[in-house]
Amino acid sequence: MAFSTSAALAGSAPSTSHGEHLSALIVLANAAKPSSTVPPPSYDKKCESTAKTQIALDRCVASQIAQLDDELAHALAVEATYLGHSGVANTQSKWLGFMKSECSLEARPYTGGSIQPLIYGQCERGLVYNRIAEIRSVVTSISK
Numbered sequence: 001m002a003f004s005t006s007a008a009l010a011g012s013a014p015s016t017s018h019g020e021h022l023s024a025l026i027v028l029a030n031a032a033k034p035s036s037t038v039p040p041p042s043y044d045k046k047c048e049s050t051a052k053t054q055i056a057l058d059r060c061v062a063s064q065i066a067q068l069d070d071e072l073a074h075a076l077a078v079e080a081t082y083l084g085h086s087g088v089a090n091t092q093s094k095w096l097g098f099m100k101s102e103c104s105l106e107a108r109p110y111t112g113g114s115i116q117p118l119i120y121g122q123c124e125r126g127l128v129y130n131r132i133a134e135i136r137s138v139v140t141s142i143s144k
Contacts, residue, residue, distance in 0.1 A: 038140050041132040043067040043125075054114050061121035068128045075135040082142050099127045 044067065047060035080088040103123035110116035 038136045041129050075132050079135050
């Protein structure tokens with residue numbers, strides 16, 4: 001997303017109670033949810049049911065990530081037209097660092113095992129999918 005919750009809250013009027021703070025978080029969370037009119041990201045899921053080996057599963061997830069990367073690049077380009085290229089590039093750079101750190105953490109218990117690349121790839125696929133949906137939701141809300 002192009003903004004952080006803490007930054008958005010910091011710019012708002014100070015809350016006087018925990019309930020008001022929670023209400024502000026709920027409003028922000030709902031704003032970040034993709035609306036039903038925003039098309040979800042897509043990738044070919046067929047290979048998941050036909051892959052018979054670990055290598056085939058790894059290739060399947062890698063192919064899905066490549067498909068989502070194309071959609072992410074397009075979503076970022078559209079977002080940049082509304083929010084500015086340098087801001088979007090800076091945010092995306094930080095998000096990529098988060099994604100790598102998060103997926104490394106999730107895959108850590110499987111280090112040395114043949115399933116480790118698949119766990120990392122599934123994490124990456126999920127986070128990229130969600131990132132695209134968030135960007136599309138933001139763009140839809142600011143372009144109305």
